[in-house]
Amino acid sequence: MPGAAVELQGITKAFPGLLANDAIDLDLRAGEIHALLGENGAGKSTLMNVLTGIYQPDAGRIVMNGAPVRFASPKDAIAAGIGMVHQHFKLIRAFTVAENIHLGWPDTPFRTSAALLESRTRALSERFGLLVRPDARVEDLSAGEQQRVEILRVLARGARVLILDEPTAVLTPGEAAALVRALRGFVVSGYAVILISHKLDEVLEVADRVTVLRAGRKVATLRAAECSQAQLAALMVGREIGGRRRGGAGPRRVGPIVLQLAGASADDERGVRALADVDLSVHAGEIVGVAGVAGNGQRELTEVLTGLRPVTEGQVRIGGRVMFGADPAAFLAAGVGHIPEDRLRSGLAPSMAVADNAVLREYRRPPVARGALFRPGAALALARRIAADAHVMVPNMRAPVRNLSGGNQQRLVARREMRVSAQALVAAYPTRGLDIGAIDTMLRYLAEMRDRGVGVLLVSEELDELLGIADRVAVLFGGRIMGVFPAGEAEPERIGLLMGGRAEAA
Amino acid sequence: MRLQRVAAIGPWTVVATRVLSVAAALLVGGSVFAFAGYDVPTLAASVVQSSLGSLFGLEDLGLLFSPLILTGLAAAVALRIGLWNIGGEGQFYAGAIAATLAGLNMHGPASLMLPLLALAGFAGGAAWVLVPALARAFLLIDEIITTLLLNFVAVLLVNYLCTGPLRDPAQAVTSASARIPYEISPLLDDLHWGLGVSVALVAIMAGLSAFTRWGFETRLAGANRHAAHYAGIPVRRRLMQVLLLSGGLAGVAGMLEVVGTVHRLQGGISNNYGYLGVMVAVLAGGVPWAVLPAALLMAVILNAGTVLQAYGVSNYEVLALTGLVLLFTAVGERLAYYRPARRPVRAA
Numbered sequence: 001m002p003g004a005a006v007e008l009q010g011i012t013k014a015f016p017g018l019l020a021n022d023a024i025d026l027d028l029r030a031g032e033i034h035a036l037l038g039e040n041g042a043g044k045s046t047l048m049n050v051l052t053g054i055y056q057p058d059a060g061r062i063v064m065n066g067a068p069v070r071f072a073s074p075k076d077a078i079a080a081g082i083g084m085v086h087q088h089f090k091l092i093r094a095f096t097v098a099e100n101i102h103l104g105w106p107d108t109p110f111r112t113s114a115a116l117l118e119s120r121t122r123a124l125s126e127r128f129g130l131l132v133r134p135d136a137r138v139e140d141l142s143a144g145e146q147q148r149v150e151i152l153r154v155l156a157r158g159a160r161v162l163i164l165d166e167p168t169a170v171l172t173p174g175e176a177a178a179l180v181r182a183l184r185g186f187v188v189s190g191y192a193v194i195l196i197s198h199k200l201d202e203v204l205e206v207a208d209r210v211t212v213l214r215a216g217r218k219v220a221t222l223r224a225a226e227c228s229q230a231q232l233a234a235l236m237v238g239r240e241i242g243g244r245r246r247g248g249a250g251p252r253r254v255g256p257i258v259l260q261l262a263g264a265s266a267d268d269e270r271g272v273r274a275l276a277d278v279d280l281s282v283h284a285g286e287i288v289g290v291a292g293v294a295g296n297g298q299r300e301l302t303e304v305l306t307g308l309r310p311v312t313e314g315q316v317r318i319g320g321r322v323m324f325g326a327d328p329a330a331f332l333a334a335g336v337g338h339i340p341e342d343r344l345r346s347g348l349a350p351s352m353a354v355a356d357n358a359v360l361r362e363y364r365r366p367p368v369a370r371g372a373l374f375r376p377g378a379a380l381a382l383a384r385r386i387a388a389d390a391h392v393m394v395p396n397m398r399a400p401v402r403n404l405s406g407g408n409q410q411r412l413v414a415r416r417e418m419r420v421s422a423q424a425l426v427a428a429y430p431t432r433g434l435d436i437g438a439i440d441t442m443l444r445y446l447a448e449m450r451d452r453g454v455g456v457l458l459v460s461e462e463l464d465e466l467l468g469i470a471d472r473v474a475v476l477f478g479g480r481i482m483g484v485f486p487a488g489e490a491e492p493e494r495i496g497l498l499m500g501g502r503a504e505a506a
Numbered sequence: 507m508r509l510q511r512v513a514a515i516g517p518w519t520v521v522a523t524r525v526l527s528v529a530a531a532l533l534v535g536g537s538v539f540a541f542a543g544y545d546v547p548t549l550a551a552s553v554v555q556s557s558l559g560s561l562f563g564l565e566d567l568g569l570l571f572s573p574l575i576l577t578g579l580a581a582a583v584a585l586r587i588g589l590w591n592i593g594g595e596g597q598f599y600a601g602a603i604a605a606t607l608a609g610l611n612m613h614g615p616a617s618l619m620l621p622l623l624a625l626a627g628f629a630g631g632a633a634w635v636l637v638p639a640l641a642r643a644f645l646l647i648d649e650i651i652t653t654l655l656l657n658f659v660a661v662l663l664v665n666y667l668c669t670g671p672l673r674d675p676a677q678a679v680t681s682a683s684a685r686i687p688y689e690i691s692p693l694l695d696d697l698h699w700g701l702g703v704s705v706a707l708v709a710i711m712a713g714l715s716a717f718t719r720w721g722f723e724t725r726l727a728g729a730n731r732h733a734a735h736y737a738g739i740p741v742r743r744r745l746m747q748v749l750l751l752s753g754g755l756a757g758v759a760g761m762l763e764v765v766g767t768v769h770r771l772q773g774g775i776s777n778n779y780g781y782l783g784v785m786v787a788v789l790a791g792g793v794p795w796a797v798l799p800a801a802l803l804m805a806v807i808l809n810a811g812t813v814l815q816a817y818g819v820s821n822y823e824v825l826a827l828t829g830l831v832l833l834f835t836a837v838g839e840r841l842a843y844y845r846p847a848r849r850p851v852r853a854a
């Protein structure tokens with residue numbers, strides 16, 4: 001397979017008040033995994049949206065097989081063999097896997113039945129080596145399964161170029177490893193893959209070449225084998241950045257208990273018990289990490305602690321006060337902030353203005369409110385302030401928040417929540433989708449909050465991150481707390497075993 | 507030619523699209539009329555002349571405009587929080603019934619009674635949507651079906667009342683209630699201050715939506731219910747309140763019609779205002795202030811209907827025209843996002 005599978009030449013794309021892509025060149029070869037790196041808002045997703053026909057470039061062209069092509073829509077791109085799996089999945093949640101695969105696909109037989117669609121899906125699944133359950137509803141699938149459906153959807157339509165936008169951000173380590181294996185398999189058989197990621201170690205492990213964007217411009221394209229994490233990070237940020245700062249763990253004086261679960265149980269959406277008899281407490285001035293593989297009760301744990309979900313047994317206490325029922329407003333009033341795990345579903349209203357989203361937790365009180373009044377001007381001022389504190393560049397506060405880059409949405413939500421966390425902050429995967437610089441900043445913020453006497457519950461899959469910053473680490477498996485350890489005494493191996501459900505004695 | 511989709515369109519594009527869609531619908535409708543043998547230029551001229559060219563015409567227009575504003579506003583308010591109140595018709599009648607009962611049975615000075623009757627109308631409309639609202643908030647039962655079905659109940663109820671308990675014995679033939687002894691002071695001859703009330707209610711709703719916490723909460727709940735719950739907003743309560751408010755506004759429309767224009771309760775007074783209000787709300791995109799131009803357009807079309815009848819055009823043909831306008835607007839709204847592709851695509 002000689003030469004480039006696709007070539008981008010001088011791609012330029014401007015949004016009102018902002019140059020998202022500035023004369024970017026990129027060539028993608030058949031048989032390679034090409035990583036695309038850059039800080040939040042650097043223009044990675046935009047560039048890929050141009051390549052797949054979602055956006056039209058203002059200047060520059062796309063060349064395939066020596067001839068310029070123009071894609072008016074993702075349909076054209078997929079017809080030319082270019083398919084994308086987006087940062088936020090675009091599956092229809094109420095449909096089955098088989099239905100999602102066949103939706104809007106010219107190859108779907110005119111006369112069809114559920115059985116036919118499922119058998120066709122099964123055949124595709126085997127052909128591409130991606131395990132999916134054709135008859136399952138998408139809303140019942142884990143993030144990893146949904147992603148396999150998205151990939152299969154694209155491959156089934158004959159894509160030879162596969163674009164994945166932050167695919168591993170929402171995966172468990174096991175799922176991520178499986179994905180990487182599958183990608184390796186694809187490129188061996190002549191496919192080309194573009195992989196957007198913020199995880200530099202992962203990038204260096206799987207990619208053949210790396211292209212770095214900074215503020216809409218291309219900085220460099222390098223062979224992965226010839227570069228280091230530090231070098232890539234420096235290219236992304238434009239300066240050297242120090243190694244990741246570790247929380248200065250050690251004995252510290254903690255305050256009274258601010259967040260407490262006592263014998264708490266809770267059910268998930270389907271009424272299946274997802275938390276079982278959990279005892280957990282977070283003191284003022286400490287960070288308690290929750291380690292575990294996603295899907296072991298993390299969502300329910302955070303929701304119970306923030307009033308989004310009722311407990312079926314046991315108690316939730318905030319600052320010693322027992323909270324009755326699921327009442328998010330009461331938890332908010334008690335000073336509990338919440339960075340939710342899926343910002344687009346519950347943390348933001350994507351179609352509403354950035355300004356409205358930024359004040360979503362503070363619109364009740366002055367200055368945004370005056371009595372029963374809502375003051376748009378004051379809301380705008382507060383939103384500007386939050387955006388500035390979050391280091392998010394927002395050209396237009398009245399534009400819908402979905403126009404912000406994924407990482408910038410995350411920063412905005414995090415900053416907004418920190419402001420209301422007078423007593424405690426429940427943070428679920430707060431560094432998800434953030435670039436390395438922003439991860440550092442986020443962890444520093446969490447540490448600062450602790451030092452100010454706020455109790456922080458940090459849910460994460462990154463064990464390094466947890467052990468680096470938390471004072472104590474609790475391990476969650478199958479809805480139960482398997483153990484709580486002071487961070488100093490927690491050995492990664494032992495925690496790893498507990499995360500897999502193995503008891504201490506084993 | 508190939509089309510490509512653009513991600514966002516500006517506000518002026520939206521306005522231009524609306525205007526073009528309406529024009530296209532009128533063009534198509536006009537062609538059909540021409541095909542059917544009507545002299546379209548003459549029809550058009552007489553429509554313009556008789557509705558906009560004379561004080562009488564303007565008055566008629568105003569009498570249609572006012573209820574359409576309110577039923578449109580009612581549907582638009584519900585749309586903001588993501589609900590389809592198709593029951594404007596029933597709520598209109600319920601408001602009319604409540605106002606009639608109050609007007610016939612209570613006595614007092616007009617300055618006191620008129621606000622009281624408006625309140626009764628509001629309460630009647632709100633009561634009519636109470637069950638759908640409860641069902642929607644607590645049992646997740648689709649409000650479209652329930653509000654729609656209650657329209658038929660309301661129509662039958664009015665017919666029952668007018669032929670039974672409320673029937674005016676003084677009137678031998680028609681089935682209608684006795685005359686309500688209160689009048690809304692006139693703006694022109696027949697046109698009464700109901701129009702002013704309607705416009706004021708639009709302004710109030712627009713203000714509520716943009717400048718109150720309650721308005722923010724309903725907008726947020728309409729945009730993403732999960733996020734509203736997360737923000738600490740009692741989503742169910744807001745759904746209920748919005749539906750009750752929506753029903754109440756349609757009820758006030760019924761009260762103004764029965765007290766201000768018809769003066770007695772009788773069948774058919776709703777003139778389809780409830781259903782047309784849904785169209786108005788869609789044309790307005792659910793935005794309160796935009797209800798005014800949308801309702802005006804609908805009023806012009808309806809008014810044209812009465813004029814056209816003189817030329818032998820039936821009421822149904824006019825209704826079909828309103829349907830055409832709605833259809834073209836809905837299609838136009840989607841099409842506004844497409845542009846011709848700049849160059850043809852070369853397959854790889």
Ligand SMILES: Nc1ncnc2c1ncn2[C@@H]1O[C@H](COP(=O)(O)OP(=O)(O)OP(=O)(O)O)[C@@H](O)[C@H]1O
Pocket residue numbers: 015016018020038039040041042043044045046047087393403404405406407408433435513
């Ligand atoms: N539709 C849009 N309208 C206006 N601005 C946009 C739009 N889409 C993206 N942007 C802006 O363009 C810039 C680049 O966004 P993009 O989504 O490409 O970033 P990214 O590199 O993918 O970042 P992340 O790592 O956070 O996902 C951002 O500042 C974003 O706010």
Ligand SMILES: [Mg+2]
Pocket residue numbers: 044045046087165405406407
């Ligand atoms: Mg992105």
